[in-house]
Amino acid sequence: MPCINFCYERYLTNTKEVEVTALAGINALQKFLISIGMPSNFAELGVKEEDCTKIYKMMV
Helix, strand or coil: CHHHHHHHHHHCCCCCCHHHHHHHHHHHHHHHHHHCCCCCCCHHHCCCHHHHHHHHHHHC
């Protein structure tokens, strides 16, 4: 699971439990983005909730 490995290796979470590790990695990445002044979610980019469906469709 590449995402879990990334989170575990980059953010040094102390568990191999998949969901806990993934959430810890997401939280750590979000904190890092905030610390360097980057947006950490769509709302901070100015994306409206109604645009999320369009974005999702473009990604799939």
